[in-house]
Amino acid sequence: MSDEILINITPPETRVAVLENGVLQDLIVERQHKQDIVGNLYRGEICRVMPGIQAAFVEIGLDRAGFLHASDVLVNGEAPYDGKGIEKILQQGQKVIVQILKAHIGTKGPRLTMSISIPSRYQVFLPYSEKLAISQQIENEPERDRLLACMKVFKEQGYPGGYIARTAAETVEGESIRADMLFLNKLWGLIELQTKQVELGLIYEDLPLALKILRDWYRPSVTKIVIDSKRNFDRMADFSVKFMPEVERLLGLYKGERPLFNIYNIENEIKAALERKVALKSGGHLVFDQTEAMTTIDVNTGSYLGCVNQEKTVFKTNLEAAQATARQLRLRNLGGIIIVDFIDMHNEEHKVSVLSALEKAMSDDHAKHTISNVSELGLVEITRKRTRESLKHVMCEPCEMCNGTGTVQTPETTCYEIFREIMRDARQYEARELLVLASNEVVERLLDEESTTLADLEAFVGIRINFRVENRYSQEQYDVVLA
Numbered sequence: 001m002s003d004e005i006l007i008n009i010t011p012p013e014t015r016v017a018v019l020e021n022g023v024l025q026d027l028i029v030e031r032q033h034k035q036d037i038v039g040n041l042y043r044g045e046i047c048r049v050m051p052g053i054q055a056a057f058v059e060i061g062l063d064r065a066g067f068l069h070a071s072d073v074l075v076n077g078e079a080p081y082d083g084k085g086i087e088k089i090l091q092q093g094q095k096v097i098v099q100i101l102k103a104h105i106g107t108k109g110p111r112l113t114m115s116i117s118i119p120s121r122y123q124v125f126l127p128y129s130e131k132l133a134i135s136q137q138i139e140n141e142p143e144r145d146r147l148l149a150c151m152k153v154f155k156e157q158g159y160p161g162g163y164i165a166r167t168a169a170e171t172v173e174g175e176s177i178r179a180d181m182l183f184l185n186k187l188w189g190l191i192e193l194q195t196k197q198v199e200l201g202l203i204y205e206d207l208p209l210a211l212k213i214l215r216d217w218y219r220p221s222v223t224k225i226v227i228d229s230k231r232n233f234d235r236m237a238d239f240s241v242k243f244m245p246e247v248e249r250l251l252g253l254y255k256g257e258r259p260l261f262n263i264y265n266i267e268n269e270i271k272a273a274l275e276r277k278v279a280l281k282s283g284g285h286l287v288f289d290q291t292e293a294m295t296t297i298d299v300n301t302g303s304y305l306g307c308v309n310q311e312k313t314v315f316k317t318n319l320e321a322a323q324a325t326a327r328q329l330r331l332r333n334l335g336g337i338i339i340v341d342f343i344d345m346h347n348e349e350h351k352v353s354v355l356s357a358l359e360k361a362m363s364d365d366h367a368k369h370t371i372s373n374v375s376e377l378g379l380v381e382i383t384r385k386r387t388r389e390s391l392k393h394v395m396c397e398p399c400e401m402c403n404g405t406g407t408v409q410t411p412e413t414t415c416y417e418i419f420r421e422i423m424r425d426a427r428q429y430e431a432r433e434l435l436v437l438a439s440n441e442v443v444e445r446l447l448d449e450e451s452t453t454l455a456d457l458e459a460f461v462g463i464r465i466n467f468r469v470e471n472r473y474s475q476e477q478y479d480v481v482l483a
Contacts (some may be wrong), residue, residue: 005222005224005225009229012033028213037062043203044059044095045095047065049086051085056086064110067108068112068113069111072113072115073090103388122169123169125161126162127188130161130162133164135169138167143170161184226252226254230253236251280317280324285302286299286324297338299340318342321342329384335385337383339382341378344377351374365384367387369382408475414439421478431483433482436478437470439473
């Protein structure tokens with residue numbers, strides 16, 4: 001597999017595209033006024049303890065207070081939570097050191113934890129723990145044993161805290177592991193010093209996105225990393241020399257006249273990832289509906305009639321849908337509960353094959369996820385860890401006309417509402433005339449298709465009714481004004 005990482009930077013926005021074999025698989029968009037805060041450390045103050053939900057809200061200097069569940073509370077390096085009694089652990093006004101687990105999404109504040117973890121190139125440092133662990137993605141048992149032995153030796157030399165070897169540590173020499181431990185301990189010393197100086201607010205900020213991509217997304221399959229900003233290219237080159245010398249040769253500065261993302265057709269891919277409907281090559285399609293509670297994906301055969309019988313047509317469409325679903329989840333950064341409504345399959349072997357295809361397609365997903373079996377109704381439930389806002393939430397906002405519902409009321413429905421409003425006003429008030437303010441589509445229908453009904457209504461209430469078009473009104477908006 002050949003992977004490429006492309007980074008496009010403009011002053012207010014950084015965009016990262018990860019291509020696998022030339023196909024866009026991951027897209028990260030970060031805007032200057034909404035930078036990623038996951039991993040940042042804050043000194044906060046408990047502003048409210050909620051025994052009913054066993055959680056507390058913590059003021060950390062952001063627009064919204066953070067949410068701290070009792071299971072994420074540490075006292076003297078230990079987790080005292082036993083399922084109840086958070087009010088005995090935390091009190092209003094208490095100062096705490098917390099880390100952002102999840103950025104704020106929608107109206108929800110950021111999710112916090114007191115169990116601090118500081119990542120570096122090869123390890124994750126746990127200052128309040130003494131455990132040593134190896135990433136589950138390192139499956140080679142002799143290599144796991146070697147890494148654990150290295151970490152034990154160095155820890156016995158006086159390195160406090162706990163450590164988790166990351167995937168990048170596989171086959172890395174022991175001296176590099178020791179240097180990584182030393183760096184993390186020095187960094188934690190600086191953080192502790194900063195903690196004493198900050199009364200409320202940010203203590204430690206994680207790397208900027210371009211450098212975070214080098215640290216967290218580089219893997220041996222990456223063949224090149226291209227960025228179109230000279231200033232950030234220099235920062236990445238300096239970072240790689242100090243911490244990741246094997247990456248320096250892969251870095252490239254793009255100087256072409258055409259925009260970097262246009263050359264790789266990424267701009268069109270971004271627009272397609274914001275669409276509700278995703279076409280499949282066979283002629284079928286997926287329909288995405290994203291709500292605050294969950295995301296649903298409906299699979300349809302569409303115009304595909306390529307196989308001899310219906311069962312084979314359904315099977316082929318579902319297989320293709322499984323591949324497309326895995327890619328779209330990563331591309332759109334969808335998290336939480338995801339329900340995939342595959343087309344009903346009667347053949348049990350087909351169900352197993354489709355589920356296997358979905359699991360295989362999602363095996364390279366960086367986000368932690370689980371996949372359920374296919375239900376009798378052809379539904380598959382996926383849970384995918386959500387740490388930042390989806391692409392749609394970053395780049396879009398609810399439509400003013402439909403308020404995010406995806407539909408607007410028809411002019412006909414609005415006309416009938418106006419008729420009822422006129423009847424109410426005629427009974428309640430003594431008016432000589434009524435003025436109806438509405439959109440052009442509604443007024444046109446009142447004076448055309450509904451003209452007979454309107455004339456009968458005017459004769460019935462005995463009041464003259466006038467109309468005026470308001471170009472700013474949607475099809476659902478109207479006002480009936482007494483004259």
